[in-house]
Amino acid sequence: xxxxxxxxxxxxxxxxxxxxxxxxxxxxxxxxxxxxxxxxxxxxxxxxxxxxxxxxxxxxxxxxxxxxxxxxxxxxxxxxxxxxxxxxxxxxxxxxxxxxxxxxxxxxxxxxxxxxxxxxxxxxxxxxxxxxxxxxxxxxxxxxxxxxxxxxxxxxxxxxxxxxxxxxxxxxxxxxxxxxxxxxxxxxxxxxxxxxxxxxxxxxxxxxxxxxxxxxxxxxxxxxxxxxxxxxxxxxxxxxxxxxxxxxxxxxxxxxxxxxxxxxxxxxxxxxxxxxxxxxxxxxxxxxxxxxxxxxxxxxxxxxxxxxxxxxxxxxxxxxxxxxxxxxxxxxxxxxxxxxxxxxxxxxxxxxxxxxxxxxxxxxxxxxxxxxxxxxxxxxxxxxxxxxxxxxxxxxxxxxxxxxxxxxxxxxxxxxxxxxxxxxxxxxxxxxxxxxxxxxxxxxxxxxxxxxxxxxxxxxxxxxxxxxxxxxxxxxxxxxxxxxxxxxxxxxxxxxxxxxxxxxxxxxxxxxxxxxxxxxxxxxxxxxxxxxxxxxxxxxxxxxxxxxxxxxxxxxxxxxxxxxxxxxxxxxxxxxxxxxxxxxxxxxxxxxxxxxxxxxxxxxxxxxxxxxxxxxxxxxxxxxxxxxxxxxxxxxxxxxxxxxxxxxxxxxxxxxxxxxxxxxxxxxxxxxxxxxxxxxxxxxxxxx
Numbered sequence: 001x002x003x004x005x006x007x008x009x010x011x012x013x014x015x016x017x018x019x020x021x022x023x024x025x026x027x028x029x030x031x032x033x034x035x036x037x038x039x040x041x042x043x044x045x046x047x048x049x050x051x052x053x054x055x056x057x058x059x060x061x062x063x064x065x066x067x068x069x070x071x072x073x074x075x076x077x078x079x080x081x082x083x084x085x086x087x088x089x090x091x092x093x094x095x096x097x098x099x100x101x102x103x104x105x106x107x108x109x110x111x112x113x114x115x116x117x118x119x120x121x122x123x124x125x126x127x128x129x130x131x132x133x134x135x136x137x138x139x140x141x142x143x144x145x146x147x148x149x150x151x152x153x154x155x156x157x158x159x160x161x162x163x164x165x166x167x168x169x170x171x172x173x174x175x176x177x178x179x180x181x182x183x184x185x186x187x188x189x190x191x192x193x194x195x196x197x198x199x200x201x202x203x204x205x206x207x208x209x210x211x212x213x214x215x216x217x218x219x220x221x222x223x224x225x226x227x228x229x230x231x232x233x234x235x236x237x238x239x240x241x242x243x244x245x246x247x248x249x250x251x252x253x254x255x256x257x258x259x260x261x262x263x264x265x266x267x268x269x270x271x272x273x274x275x276x277x278x279x280x281x282x283x284x285x286x287x288x289x290x291x292x293x294x295x296x297x298x299x300x301x302x303x304x305x306x307x308x309x310x311x312x313x314x315x316x317x318x319x320x321x322x323x324x325x326x327x328x329x330x331x332x333x334x335x336x337x338x339x340x341x342x343x344x345x346x347x348x349x350x351x352x353x354x355x356x357x358x359x360x361x362x363x364x365x366x367x368x369x370x371x372x373x374x375x376x377x378x379x380x381x382x383x384x385x386x387x388x389x390x391x392x393x394x395x396x397x398x399x400x401x402x403x404x405x406x407x408x409x410x411x412x413x414x415x416x417x418x419x420x421x422x423x424x425x426x427x428x429x430x431x432x433x434x435x436x437x438x439x440x441x442x443x444x445x446x447x448x449x450x451x452x453x454x455x456x457x458x459x460x461x462x463x464x465x466x467x468x469x470x471x472x473x474x475x476x477x478x479x480x481x482x483x484x485x486x487x488x489x490x491x492x493x494x495x496x497x498x499x500x501x502x503x504x505x506x507x508x509x510x511x512x513x514x515x516x517x518x519x520x521x522x523x524x525x526x527x528x529x530x531x532x533x534x535x536x537x538x539x540x541x542x543x544x545x546x547x548x549x550x551x552x553x554x555x556x557x558x559x560x561x562x563x564x565x566x567x568x569x570x571x572x573x574x575x576x577x578x579x580x581x582x583x584x585x586x587x588x589x590x591x592x593x594x595x596x597x598x599x600x601x602x603x604x605x606x607x608x609x610x611x612x613x614x615x616x617x618x619x620x621x622x623x624x625x626x627x628x629x630x631x632x633x634x635x636x637x638x639x640x641x642x643x644x645x646x647x648x649x650x651x652x653x654x655x656x657x658x659x660x661x662x663x664x665x666x667x668x669x670x671x672x673x674x675x676x677x678x679x680x681x682x683x684x685x686x687x688x
Contacts, residue, residue, distance in 0.1 A: 015361035016081075016082035016361045016362060016363075017081075017083055017282045017284065017285065018083075018104055018106050018285070018319060018361070019083060019105060020086045020107075021086065021108075021109050022108050022110055022129070023090050023122070023125060023141075024122050024125065025089075025118075025121065025656070026067075027090060027111045027118065028266065030049055030054055031048075031054075031141075031265040033072060033074060034049075034056065035195075035265045035266075035268050035271045036274075037074055039197070039268065039271045042077075049066070055349040056074070059350065061450045061454065068091070068094065069089055069091075069094055069446075070094070071086055071304075072087035072349065073348070073349070074087075074348050078275050079279060081279050082361075084362075086105060086363075091444075092443065092444070092656055092657055092659070093442070093443040094447065095443075096424060096426035098128065099391040100305050101305065102128065102132055102134055102391070103303075103304050103387065104302050104318070104363065105288070105319075106135070106288050107134070107136065107283065108137075109137055109139050110125065110126065110136050110138045110139065111138075111139050111141050111265075112141065112157060113141050113146075114140070119156065119157060120160075120655050122157060122160040123159070123161075123631075123657075127628070130163075132291075134255075137260070138165060138259070138260045138261070139260075139270070140153060140260060141262070141264065142265075143171060143269065143270070145264075146178070150171055154260065161258055163256060164221050164257050164258070166221045167184065167217070168248070169182060169270075171262065172189060172207060178262075178269075179192055180192050181198070182203065182207060182214075183273065184211065185241070185245060185248060186241075187211065187215065189203045189211075192269040192270075194267055195267060195268035198269070198270075219233055219239065220233065222244070222247040222248065222257070224256075249280070285321060285360060292377075292387050292389055293385065293387070296386070297322070298380075299321075299379065299381065300322060300377050300379045301318040301321060302321060302377055302378075303375060303377070303378065304317055304319060304363075305374055305423075306372075308422070308423060309352070312343065314369065315365040315366065316365065317347065317363065317364070317365050318363070318366055318378060320363075320364065321360070323360065323380050324358065325366075326344065326356060326357040327341055328342075329380075331378040331380060332379045332381065333369075333372055333378060334379070335377070335379040335382060336382070339369045339378070340369075341366050342368035343365075343368060344358060345366075346364060347363070347364075352365050366378075375387065375390050393425045393426055394426045394659075396426070396428050396442055397442075397646075397647040397659060397660060398444055398644075398645070398647050399439045399442075399468055399644075400441075400448050400452075400465045400467070400468065401439055401466050401467065401469065402438055402452070402464070402465045403438060403463075403464045404461060404463070405462035406462060412459070413455070413463075417440065424442075426442060426443050428441045435469040435470075435471060437469060440452075444647055452465060468644070470678070472590065473546050473549045473589075473592075474543070474544045474545075474588060474589050475505060475588060475590055475667075476504075476548070476586060476588070477588055478585050478586045480585050481502050481503075482500070482577050482581030483498070483577065484498075484499050484501065484573040484574060484576035485498045485573060485576070486569050486572040486573040495569040495572070496561040496565050496569055497527070497560070498560065498573060499558040499570065500555070500556050500577075501553055501555055501574070502554045502556050503551060503553055503585055504552045504554075506551055506552050508666060508667060509666060509667070510550050511549060512536070512539060512549060513552045514532045514554075515555070516528055516556070518555060518557075522560070523559075523560060526567075527560065527565065527570040529567075530567040531555055531570050532574070533571050533574070534571035534578070535553050535574045535575075538579055539553075542582050543582050545679070546590075588670075589678060590669060591667065591670045592639070592667055593637050594639075594643060595636075595662065596635070596643065596660055596661070597634070597662075598612075598633065598635075598660040599628075599633055599660065600634065600650070601632075601654060602631060604653055605622055605632045608634050608650065608653065608654070611650060612636045615639075616638070616639050617636045617638040617642065618637040619635075619636050621634075623635075638662075643662060647660065
């Protein structure tokens with residue numbers, strides 16, 4: 001989200017409601033945002049994703065890849081009511097953007113389409129909304145391209161939702177195309193017009209019969225939570241229209257149902273009806289404040305996103321839950337740490353427009369709050385507070401080793417990585433102490449690619465990236481007794497150190513142990529630590545080229561010279577003894593094995609099991625994923641060498657929705673062709 005700042009714009013009166021546009025990748029969220037802005041006369045002409053002229057997805061990375069990779073924010077006014085729309089990426093690799101945004105919205109419009117392949121992705125999104133008790137409606141997009149009855153499409157999508165999907169409309173069909181709709185609450189028919197509001201028409205007798213049947217089904221869903229309505233239906237009494245609307249609003253806001261609208265965002269069909277529903281049915285910001293704060297409710301703001309702009313510095317995007325904020329105000333991070341607002345902005349697409357003040361319900365950008373992070377609450381008075389719904393960062397599933405192409409840029413790279421990770425909490429930066437690499441880890445191949453493009457484009461860095469080296473190790477299968485002698489004479493004092501070491505294997509996971517059984521002072525006590533240092537240094541790289549583990553080294557004998565012996569001489573003696581001795585101890589390569597838990601739709605479990613097996617994995621079993629109908633969790637032990645790009649194959653086999661977690665379990669011997677391949681691969685990486 002490459003925001004630029006200027007001095008235009010001002011805070012408008014009224015308390016806007018904030019609406020997230022969410023849904024699977026490619027469902028048409030950005031097109032819907034554009035259509036909403038056009039229908040409210042916020043933009044003069046509706047742009048097109050294909051033409052690259054939309055308000056959303058205007059960053060270089062989004063334009064380059066033709067997909068949403070960050071939040072898109074725009075405000076609009078419709079019939080006197082103010083709205084802020086937050087278009088969230090739909091790709092599973094960028095769902096962390098949605099996670100942050102959901103902390104500041106009053107309702108979510110879930111954009112879906114008639115495509116069974118996207119149902120698992122839809123379930124991922126609905127699960128996130130359900131877990132945080134966010135009211136939602138579903139907009140069935142691309143109705144002009146649907147080949148099934150809307151009722152059948154609902155049957156296809158229903159397994160993704162924990163609550164009933166309740167039709168608010170049915171289509172009017174003509175020649176196999178949806179040319180309009182019948183509103184089941186108002187009992188009125190409308191015909192579509194290209195990128196214009198629909199007009200009301202009279203219903204045919206056939207459509208009237210269809211409307212009566214569909215409306216009764218809608219009322220039955222409402223009656224499940226309203227005994228009086230159930231009684232009226234049983235007695236065949238037509239319910240009052242106001243009562244029906246009240247039930248629709250209350251049950252949607254309470255998360256008991258998910259109303260379904262439909263249309264075509266590209267052609268502007270169904271957008272006016274959706275806007276009217278949003279105007280009357282989206283809850284006020286007070287309900288969000290209660291959901292986030294509970295009894296802590298007071299004047300505060302919820303931070304949903306952090307940005308680092310090229311010219312305006314750091315911006316914290318926050319929803320004002322209660323109160324008013326002005327440029328220069330002091331706020332308290334989580335009610336404790338005082339921070340001062342240095343610049344206040346409204347946001348529209350890629351523009352951040354400076355304003356003097358903002359009030360309850362506004363979504364604003366606060367300048368230069370250096371210590372503030374995404375997810376923080378900003379109170380307007382002191383007294384510790386905490387959000388009841390702070391999202392956990394999604395665990396990374398793919399990593400790349402990253403470095404500055406030029407040594408002089410290393411400090412700049414470190415600073416830029418910190419900023420990129422602060423903007424996107426699902427990116428993690430870590431240092432692998434074994435391989436001495438900086439690792440950038442994220443949610444997938446595209447996620448990491450976009451992060452690198454930002455480092456190059458936004459921060460002007462030349463980046464070198466490669467597959468991370470694997471932390472192989474080696475151990476020994478047998479022991480030996482070896483002497484190491486370091487003797488050197490070059491005028492003046494010479495160097496003399498002489499040690500005898502017993503080297504033996506240890507059980508797996510025991511690490512490295514050093515001891516001594518010296519008696520009689522054959523190796524003076526003050527030199528024994530130096531012998532140990534030499535041993536430890538030599539074990540950092542064994543005969544196979546990797547750190548040596550699970551080995552015991554005991555200093556048993558040696559000799560010294562009263563003049564020429566020194567700490568350095570005995571350290572060198574220890575190094576020489578280890579180097580000579582290890583090659584006699586049948587060295588063997590060890591590879592790290594991880595415990596992996598893979599989450600996947602149940603109908604893809606067999607494919608996932610096959611992937612694990614072909615990657616030298618040991619299947620431990622699978623169970624139903626808790627609280628996820630239609631999903632399984634596969635447990636396995638897998639070599640880290642096979643996990644590196646595992647997510648790419650998993651996503652390919654699961655319509656892009658699988659994920660996994662892994663943790664180190666143990667080291668295991670690797671021999672034969674697999675060991676030769678590992679050595680060859682490691683050698684190439686080190687050479688590179």
